[in-house]
Amino acid sequence: MTTVEKVPAMSYQQFMPADRPVQYLAPDGTGVDSAARYAHPSNERLLEMYRSMVHGRRFDQQATALTKQGRLAVYPSSRGQEACQIAAALCLGEQDWMFPTYRDSMALAARGVDQVELLGMLAGYWHCGYDPTAYKVAPQCTPLATQLLHATGFAYAEAKQGRDTIALAFCGDGATSEGDFHEALNFAAVFRAPVIFLVQNNGFAISVPLARQSAAPSLSHKGVGYGIGSEQVDGNDPIAMMAVMDEAVKYVRAGKGPVVVEAHTYRMDAHTNADDATRYRKADEVEGWLARDPLSRLDSYLEAQGLLTDELREQMTVSADADAAALRAGMNVEQDVDPEDLFRFVYSSPTPGLTEQRNQVAAEIAAGELS
Numbered sequence: 084m085t086t087v088e089k090v091p092a093m094s095y096q097q098f099m100p101a102d103r104p105v106q107y108l109a110p111d112g113t114g115v116d117s118a119a120r121y122a123h124p125s126n127e128r129l130l131e132m133y134r135s136m137v138h139g140r141r142f143d144q145q146a147t148a149l150t151k152q153g154r155l156a157v158y159p160s161s162r163g164q165e166a167c168q169i170a171a172a173l174c175l176g177e178q179d180w181m182f183p184t185y186r187d188s189m190a191l192a193a194r195g196v197d198q199v200e201l202l203g204m205l206a207g208y209w210h211c212g213y214d215p216t217a218y219k220v221a222p223q224c225t226p227l228a229t230q231l232l233h234a235t236g237f238a239y240a241e242a243k244q245g246r247d248t249i250a251l252a253f254c255g256d257g258a259t260s261e262g263d264f265h266e267a268l269n270f271a272a273v274f275r276a277p278v279i280f281l282v283q284n285n286g287f288a289i290s291v292p293l294a295r296q297s298a299a300p301s302l303s304h305k306g307v308g309y310g311i312g313s314e315q316v317d318g319n320d321p322i323a324m325m326a327v328m329d330e331a332v333k334y335v336r337a338g339k340g341p342v343v344v345e346a347h348t349y350r351m352d353a354h355t356n357a358d359d360a361t362r363y364r365k366a367d368e369v370e371g372w373l374a375r376d377p378l379s380r381l382d383s384y385l386e387a388q389g390l391l392t393d394e395l396r397e398q399m400t401v402s403a404d405a406d407a408a409a410l411r412a413g414m415n416v417e418q419d420v421d422p423e424d425l426f427r428f429v430y431s432s433p434t435p436g437l438t439e440q441r442n443q444v445a446a447e448i449a450a451g452e453l454s
Contacts, residue, residue, distance in 0.1 A: 097121070098312030098334060100303040104347050105314065107322040110375045112383025121326035126390055132173060132321055133385055134399050136165040136378050139189035141403035142198060145410050146188065146205075150356045154414045155205045159186045163319070163351035166377035167283050169193050170324035171251055174332050182221045182234035182252040186283075186350075190253070191220055198406065199413030208418045210428065228258040231267035231280065235341075238271070238278040249335050250278040257288025259305060260296045271341040272309040279331050280306070280343045283318060285350040290363040306343030318346030319372075321381040349375075422448060 097120050105119045124132075143162050150158040161168060164186075172193035175181065183190060191201050196218045203212025204223065211222040221237075224230035234252035241248035258264055259282060271278050282302050286293055299305055306313035312334060316327045324346060331342040349372040353360040385391035426433065426441040433441070 097330070098314055098342060100301055100307065100313050100315050100345075103315075104317040104345075105323045105327055106317040106320050107326065108317075108320045108380055108384055110319075110380060112380045112387065114384070117323075119323075119326070121323075121330045124322060124325045124329065126388070128173070128325065129322065129381065129385060130390060132166075132169055132325060133378075133381050133391065134402075135169045135173065135193045136321070136381065137399045138403045138406060139165050139169055139192060140378060141400075141407050142192050142410065143189060145407040146202060147352070147356070149202070149411070149414055155202060156207055157355050157357060158202075158205055159355045160352035161186050161189050161350070163372065163376065164283055164285060164348045165189060166321040166324045166381075167281070167318045167346045167348050168253075170321065170328045171253070171281055174325065174328040175249065175251060176247075176332075178219070178247060179249040179251065179332075180219045180221065180234075180237060182230040182237070182250060183223050184230065184253050184255065184258075185223050185225045186255065187223065187253045191218075191223070194218060194220055196220055198410045202410075202414060203418075206414065206418075208420060209424070228254055228261035228263035228267070230254070231258070232263050232270075234278050234280075235267045235271045235276050238341075239274050239276040242275075242277055247336065248277065249332060250276075251281060252278060253281050253283065255288065256282065256284040256286070256293050256296065256302060257291065258282075259302050260288070265305075265309075268306060268309045268311060268341070268343070272311050275338070275340040277335045277338070278341045279328075279335055280311075280341065281328075282343065282345045283348055284345055285348050287350065287354070287364070289354045289358065290360075292363075301345055303343055303345035306341075311341050311343050312339065313343040313345075315345040315347065318348030319375045319377040319380065321377050322384070348377075 106115055107117055109115050143160055146158045147160055149155050168187055168190035172190045181190065181194060188201055192198055196213050200213035203209045215221050221233060231252045231254055234250040238250035284302055288296060301315045303313040303315040314327055316323050318324060327344055331344055335342055382391065422444055426437055429437060
């Protein structure tokens with residue numbers, strides 16, 4: 084049996100990156116001494132987080148299976164990143180908005196987005212799949228870092244109108260190498276936009292390792308250069324993630340400016356179902372991260388605290404399985420797709436090029452070339 088090293092107590096300054104990621108739980112789920120100045124979440128919230136993580140992982144498994152069955156064109160799994168995404172979703176108020184990437188489906192499900200609608204874009208049914216205004220969740224963004232500018236501009240506009248709204252923008256480590264990342268941080272810092280930038284550093288920008296992207300001590304230090312409150316946290320430690328994200332929300336809502344949170348985590352599966360991760364990482368590396376699984380980590384902690392019983396665990400599993408069954412049933416219903424929708428909602432006034440494309444598709448349909 085592997086012996087888990089205890090992490091010594093460290094001194095932390097709030098929203099100035101610690102020397103090492105903030106941590107409350109060791110990989111085996113036992114507590115570690117921590118001098119971090121972030122309040123420990125209540126037992127009730129940790130149980131809610133565990134429940135959401137169980138549902139999130141089951142959703143991720145089901146979406147992966149739907150891809151193999153041909154119901155989805157592609158699916159980017161986020162197995163192993165449950166703590167990052169669920170903590171992000173649960174820390175927000177009802178009035179706040181999320182600006183996710185293509186890999187943040189677990190966060191959307193935890194936010195309450197209908198799971199069938201959530202996968203509509205990946206199934207090719209619709210541009211987004213869900214109504215962003217109904218859930219206060221922007222469309223999942225595939226281009227790297229562009230959503231960070233959207234979040235910053237939205238947060239600034241909300242503040243200018245006197246609304247108590249925070250924008251939470253997700254991105255990965257690869258996005259921090261994009262110009263949009265730096266533009267968003269600079270604008271947010273100068274105009275004190277109420278936005279949180281959550282960087283899920285899962286070690287790879289597809290196949291490019293972090294060491295070939297940045298020489299910074301941590302990605303959170305990039306925020307320091309722009310005068311932004313910043314912190315790095317063990318992204319596979321659910322307690323640490325919730326503690327830091329809770330405090331980040333309070334900090335930003337108090338008008339102290341934006342925050343960058345770097346969550347150190349790992350993408351357990353390939354970049355997408357179309358990727359062969361064995362070409363750029365070794366099995367022992369993945370095995371090492373499996374030992375830091377966030378779900379089993381929180382499971383062990385809650386059980387040791389007498390908060391999680393076999394009966395409660397079974398209830399949560401049954402509930403998650405029921406959601407997966409409903410997702411399967413919903414995705415097996417053929418959608419009535421109107422090709423005109425490809426063009427109808429792109430611009431309020433169609434451009435000449437778009438009109439030409441629409442007419443071309445209409446002619447091909449009329450001729451029986453498309454169905």
